[in-house]
Structure formats: structure tokens, C-alpha cells
Amino acid sequence: MKRAGFIIGYAGGILALICALLMIYTVPTSIVNSTVQEIGSDLENENIVAMGEMFSQSHWPGLSRGAFEDFASQVADGSRLPIKDDVYQQSALFIYRSELNAVVSAVIIVVSLVMAFIAFFGSLSVRKRPAAGGVMMLVSALMLLIASIYTGTVIPMLFSFLLLTAAGIVAFIPEKNEAPVRAGYKPYMPLDDPEDDITPTRLNQKREAPEGKIHVRVHRDDIID
Amino acid sequence: MSRGGYVTSMVGGVLALVFAMLMLLTGFLWAVGGDLSTFFEERGDRIGSMWELLGRYQGVDDFLKDDLSEYVTEYKAALEKTNSEDLEALADKYNSAAFRDMAAIVAKVESLRLRLIIGTILSVLASVAALIGAQVARVRQRAGAVTVLCSSILTLGFSLLAGSVLPMAAASLLLLIGSLVLLNRNGEGQPEEYEYSREVRR
Numbered sequence: 191m192k193r194a195g196f197i198i199g200y201a202g203g204i205l206a207l208i209c210a211l212l213m214i215y216t217v218p219t220s221i222v223n224s225t226v227q228e229i230g231s232d233l234e235n236e237n238i239v240a241m242g243e244m245f246s247q248s249h250w251p252g253l254s255r256g257a258f259e260d261f262a263s264q265v266a267d268g269s270r271l272p273i274k275d276d277v278y279q280q281s282a283l284f285i286y287r288s289e290l291n292a293v294v295s296a297v298i299i300v301v302s303l304v305m306a307f308i309a310f311f312g313s314l315s316v317r318k319r320p321a322a323g324g325v326m327m328l329v330s331a332l333m334l335l336i337a338s339i340y341t342g343t344v345i346p347m348l349f350s351f352l353l354l355t356a357a358g359i360v361a362f363i364p365e366k367n368e369a370p371v372r373a374g375y376k377p378y379m380p381l382d383d384p385e386d387d388i389t390p391t392r393l394n395q396k397r398e399a400p401e402g403k404i405h406v407r408v409h410r411d412d413i414i415d
Numbered sequence: 416m417s418r419g420g421y422v423t424s425m426v427g428g429v430l431a432l433v434f435a436m437l438m439l440l441t442g443f444l445w446a447v448g449g450d451l452s453t454f455f456e457e458r459g460d461r462i463g464s465m466w467e468l469l470g471r472y473q474g475v476d477d478f479l480k481d482d483l484s485e486y487v488t489e490y491k492a493a494l495e496k497t498n499s500e501d502l503e504a505l506a507d508k509y510n511s512a513a514f515r516d517m518a519a520i521v522a523k524v525e526s527l528r529l530r531l532i533i534g535t536i537l538s539v540l541a542s543v544a545a546l547i548g549a550q551v552a553r554v555r556q557r558a559g560a561v562t563v564l565c566s567s568i569l570t571l572g573f574s575l576l577a578g579s580v581l582p583m584a585a586a587s588l589l590l591l592i593g594s595l596v597l598l599n600r601n602g603e604g605q606p607e608e609y610e611y612s613r614e615v616r617r
């Protein structure tokens with residue numbers, strides 16, 4: 191069971207690493223595509239002109255809605271173009287949303303990478319510490335699934351999620367106890383090897399009784415047999 | 416089992432996987448990163464006019480003459496079908512050094528693209544093989560060591576193919592050291608499971 195958990199977890203850990211590293215390419219590409227699509231569907235030509243004026247400013251606001259709204263008001267006040275203030279506000283909010291999306295996605299990519307490494311090391315530790323390794327794999331699998339759902343890359347991550355979850359569950363299944371030995375059954379022992387004096391064999395066992403089984407009988411008159 | 420060889424191989428394998436996945440980025444940067452930064456430094460002020468001329472060349476109406484959604488759709492399609500030959504033609508038409516520089520960069524990317532994709536995929540496979548080899552070495556030391564050794568050579572070769580050899584060289588070196596340590600200890604140590612069974616018997 192331990193071996194199966196290790197193999198499934200190891201495969202899932204490697205796949206999780208690959209998928210998390212793949213996010214470095216897929217997430218920015220999807221952000222650019224969705225932003226271009228939104229520009230085409232949500233904005234007008236005036237918004238683009240307003241954005242051009244905002245980008246030409248020397249200072250740039252911090253990542254907060256209020257700061258972007260103030261920035262839009264300042265640019266609108268100083269502008270000589272025949273564009274309404276609402277258009278500046280709308281453009282500023284669009285830039286704010288895009289910037290926020292980019293920052294959140296970057297954080298999610300970093301978290302996914304960390305989780306993938308945790309899953310990988312969890313699969314390595316599952317042999318010696320099954321409970322710890324199982325928890326590491328289950329938690330990271332869940333986090334990776336959430337991250338991939340948010341970034342829209344759930345298809346490649348799904349397989350590694352399933353493998354890691356399976357390995358995490360397997361890690362918690364207790365090992366089977368050894369089957370009880372039937373009465374009168376003598377386990378197999380190899381024949382005596384003259385060069386190997388460590389491995390217990392039939393003859394070695396007869397020749398050298400273990401320390402724990404040396405019987406010492408003590409008589410009342412303190413004479414040792 | 417040699418613990419040092421195993422750990423070195425594992426670290427090398429993980430690094431190889433990371434660098435292999437980043438190879439699309441690093442290969443691109445190694446190939447055209449310097450040219451791109453020089454282009455934006457020297458010709459940054461020409462980008463607006465280049466954008467406009469490229470749109471006209473591909474038959475896209477000028478900005479503000481058309482609806483924005485149509486402009487975005489048409490310009491996206493125009494960018495997708497533009498290649499280095501189109502940029503060369505524009506450079507000749509307008510006698511523009513900026514278009515000529517951009518054409519050289521795009522031509523470099525076009526020649527690298529196939530090698531980069533193939534090199535990246537094969538490097539990822541080789542680094543996964545290295546990670547599997549490191550685990551195999553716990554049970555079958557010689558077989559695992561040979562797998563790691565082959566993977567180190569392959570990752571280096573494929574990174575050369577992709578044109579991004581420097582980061583991968585460090586990972587390949589670790590894999591090489593790990594495999595050599597594993598091979599060197601082959602006669603001395605025994606696989607972990609054998610040692611475990613001996614301990615149980617004792």
C-alpha cells in the first residue's frame with residue numbers, strides 16, 4: 191500500500207510541477223486574450239484615447255479603486271480633449287481591473303508552484319511519514335485545483351489532482367498486519383552460509399543462541415549451573 | 416544505496432524539470448532578448464507609426480475610422496498573419512530601419528520556434544526520466560544510475576538544441592555527479608530494501 195501511494199503520489203507530484211510551471215505561459219496568454227476581447231466588446235474608441243492620455247502621464251496610481259478614480263479625475267481635469275469625465279472613469283476602472291487580475295494571477299502562479307513542490311516532497315516523504323505525506327499531498331492537491339479553476343487551466347491540472355488525491359487517501363490506509371502463523375508451521379530459513387555469519391540460518395541459530403534466550407538457573411546455594 | 420548520490424540526482428532532476436519548463440522563456444530571451452531591448456531603446460518612438468503602417472499594409476482601417484470591436488478583431492488577425500517577409504516588404508516600401516530591425520528579430524524567432532518547442536518537450540521528458548531513475552536507484556542502483564547518467568547527457572543535448580544551455584548545464588552537472596556517485600558506490604552498498612530485510616532478520 192505504501193509503495194502504491196508513493197508511486198501514485200510521485201507521478202502526481204511530477205505532473206503537478208509540470209502543470210504549475212505551464213501556468214507561467216498559459217495564464218498570461220489567457221489574460222492578454224481576455225483583455226483584448228473585453229477591449230473589443232466593452233470599450234469604445236473614446237476609451238482608448240482616454241487610456242492613451244492616462245498612459246502618457248508621468249505618475250501612476252497604486253493598486254486601489256479609489257486611487258484610480260482620483261487619477262482619472264485628475265487626467266480629465268487637465269485634458270483638452272472633448273471626452274466626458276465618465277469615459278475617463280470607465281477607462282481607469284478597466285485598467286484597474288486588468289492590473290488587479292494580473293497581480294492576483296501572478297500570486298496564484300507563485301502559490302501553485304509552492305504547492306506543487308509541497309506535493310512533490312509529500313510524495314517523497316510518504317514512505318517514512320505516511321500521515322504527513324498524505325496531508326501534504328491532499329492539501330496541495332486541493333489548492334492546486336482551486337488555483338487552476340480560478341486561472342481557467344483546470345484540464346491539465348485535473349489529472350495531477352486525481353493522482354495526488356488518490357495517493358493522499360492511500361497514505362491514510364493502515365498497513366495490513368502480518369498473517370498469524372499456524373501452530374506447528376516452521377518458517378523457511380536459508381541453509382548455513384560459511385561466509386555470512388550475520389544472517390540467521392538453521393545451523394547458526396543452533397550454534398549461537400541469542401542473548402535473550404540464555405537460560406541461567408540459580409540454585410538456592412548460589413551455585414550456577 | 417548511496418544517499419548522497421540519490422539526493423544529488425533528485426535535486427538535479429527537479430532543477431532540470433524546472434529549467435526545461437522555463438526553456439521556452441529562457442530560449443526566447445537568449446535568442447532575441449538583447450535585440451528586443453535595443454529595439455525598444457532606439458526605436459521606441461517609432462512604434463506608434465509602425466503600428467499604423469502595418470495595419471494599412473494588412474488592409475485594416477485606421478484607428479477611429481471604424482468601430483473598435485471590428486478594429487480589434489481585424490488587427491488581431493493582421494498581427495497573426497504578419498511574418499518577417501511582410502516586415503521586410505514594409506521596410507523596403509517605407510525605407511524604414513525600424514521595420515528592418517523588427518523583421519530581423521521576427522526572422523530569428525521564426526527560425527528558433529520549432530527547435531525551441533521540440534527541445535523543450537524532449538528536455539521535460541529527459542528530466543522526468545532522471546527523476547524516475549533516481550527513484551529506481553533505491554532498488555536497482557546500477558540501472559537507476561545509468562538512467563540518470565543518460566538523462567543528464569540528454570537534457571544537456573536538448574537544451575543545446577533549444578539554444579538555452581546555461582541554466583540547464585547546472586542541472587545536468589548535478590545529475591552527472593549524482594549518477595557517478597551512484598555508479599561508484601554500486602559495489603560497496605546494497606539496495607535499501609535488501610538492507611531493510613537484513614535488519615528485520617537481525
